[in-house]
């Protein structure tokens with residue numbers, strides 16, 4: 001702590017109140033602890049255990065020799081935007097102009113931040129589900145907005161209800177932020193239920209920001225791209241990325257597809273803060289879009305096998321588990337132990353060396369649950385389940 005050099009006793013600097021308002025990520029805190037313990041099985045970090053498919057790495061490596069080591073256009077490489085435009089047309093029959101309606105970002109993380117900063121004025125409200133991805137609430141707060149949480153629970157399959165959203169709309173509401181398939185619950189919403197949200201959005205002239213980073217990771221159900229709902233393309237900011245489906249978390253590439261005015265506003269912020277997304281990552285993303293489908297589908301098949309084993313294993317232990325239909329997370333209830341989710345996660349880590357994330361890291365309504373990421377080997381999942389059984393048997397109440 002530093003004081004004013006003129007000795008007036010005042011603190012030399014003060015931090016932004018907005019930053020003071022947010023807490024460090026509950027996930028990261030855990031991983032710092034985990035790094036100090038040996039022999040831990042991690043069901044913690046939400047990232048694929050697969051390496052990026054080699055053909056994608058190879059194209060990126062070759063690009064260095066070809067001189068792709070400089071800035072790209074602020075919007076992202078034209079070839080990538082064109083490829084993405086083709087991809088969105090082929091997969092969703094949506095037409096986005098590659099020069100004005102698409103922006104390549106540093107992961108969906110940056111796209112989320114830009115979207116919030118582009119639309120929010122101080123005091124504006126964004127409605128979102130609770131529990132939800134750890135960044136949603138802080139991104140809104142850092143952009144000067146107010147997150148308005150809609151509780152979701154196991155009984156409503158962790159789906160955000162249109163009526164619950166409508167009940168929270170005020171004159172300050174700017175947008176609805178959703179992310180299905182969901183982190184941390186694995187919930188996927190049906191087209192019909194999303195259409196009800198679309199109707200509420202239209203009735204109240206709200207934007208919908210739809211984080212679809214897990215779009216490809218669905219099991220036995222279909223993913224609905226929110227922008228494909230009737231008359232919603234021009235009212236939706238679609239966020240997508242390469243981290244999860246193509247096992248490319250470290251390449252840091254995501255995108256936003258939205259009406260041109262919104263993309264222009266997001267680009268203004270992006271050009272002054274980021275300049276552009278990493279060039280090598282963009283080259284890799286082009287290859288992923290052109291030739292990555294097969295490897296992505298293989299990984300999804302594998303996640304599905306692990307999902308079934310993880311969910312059955314948790315239920316057998318007696319941790320009741322909502323069946324996740326998407327992403328790569330199971331979200332079992334730990335209420336039978338009488339512990340808080342943070343206590344459960346800390347003790348499981350220190351006593352049995354299994355890392356899970358406390359549900360409370362994802363919001364108030366995540367309490368009573370923990371997030372178990374099954375993007376890890378079957379052998380590790382099975383060993384983690386055996387350790388968790390020992391732990392739960394020891395502490396189960398009643």
Ligand SMILES: Cc1ncc(COP(=O)(O)O)c(C=O)c1O
Pocket residue numbers: 046106107108109110133179182183211213241242243249252253254
């Ligand atoms: C729901 C959700 N959105 C966005 C992100 C950020 O992804 P990216 O690596 O594209 O920044 C994550 C990462 O875990 C996520 O789970």
